[in-house]
Amino acid sequence: MSPAPEDSPADMSPAPEDSPADMSPAPEDSPPATSPSPEGSPFGAGCAPIEGNLADLAKQPVGTALSGVSELSTLAEAVQQAGLAERLNSAKDITVFAPNNEAFEAIPQETRDKVMGDKNLLIKILTYHVVEGRKPPAELEDATLKTLEGGELTMKGSGEDLTVNDAKVVCGNIPTSNATVYIIDKVLTPQ
Secondary structure: OOOOOOOOOOOOOOOOOOOOOOOOOOOOOOOOOOOOOOOOOOOOOHHHHHHHHHHHHHOOOOOHHHHHOOOHHHHHHHHHHHHHHHHHHOOOOEEEEEEOHHHHHHHOOOHHHHHHHHHHHHHHHHHHHHEEEOHHHHHHOEEEEEEOOOEEEEEEEEEEEEEOOOOOEEEEEEEEOOOEEEEOOOOOOOO
């Protein structure tokens, strides 16, 4: 498989059955990505449940790491349902705004069931939570970020008072082997 073109390293749209995925895994002979997230440690009131898992999370690609965090089990299930786990795992340097279980529980069950049953809609919503590049907290202060879905996220505040659109970051700057994760308290909806 040839590497992804430079202008679309993290395209997460569904790949046609007979064509290679847009995000190819690293060749077998290249060293695994092991560098932790940029600058600093995770921060936020919602980090306590993951503190014992940080070393393990930093060694895993983000699609796998999400499934190892109990507070993100609904998101991990949605990623599997959408068929995005492998694409997230093979992406290079991304930032994921990960809604926690409470964020999903705030959505009426009927709406959640509808979204989980519509793979294209689920992919659209999930890729709206992902941006290219590992974004350290300093790069998020009052920033506008383009998502893989094609929309924009509006960041406000700084430090432990950081929001994305209208969602609060409850635990930020979590390293995985290929991504930086920010756990948020709401599911973001693309326009």
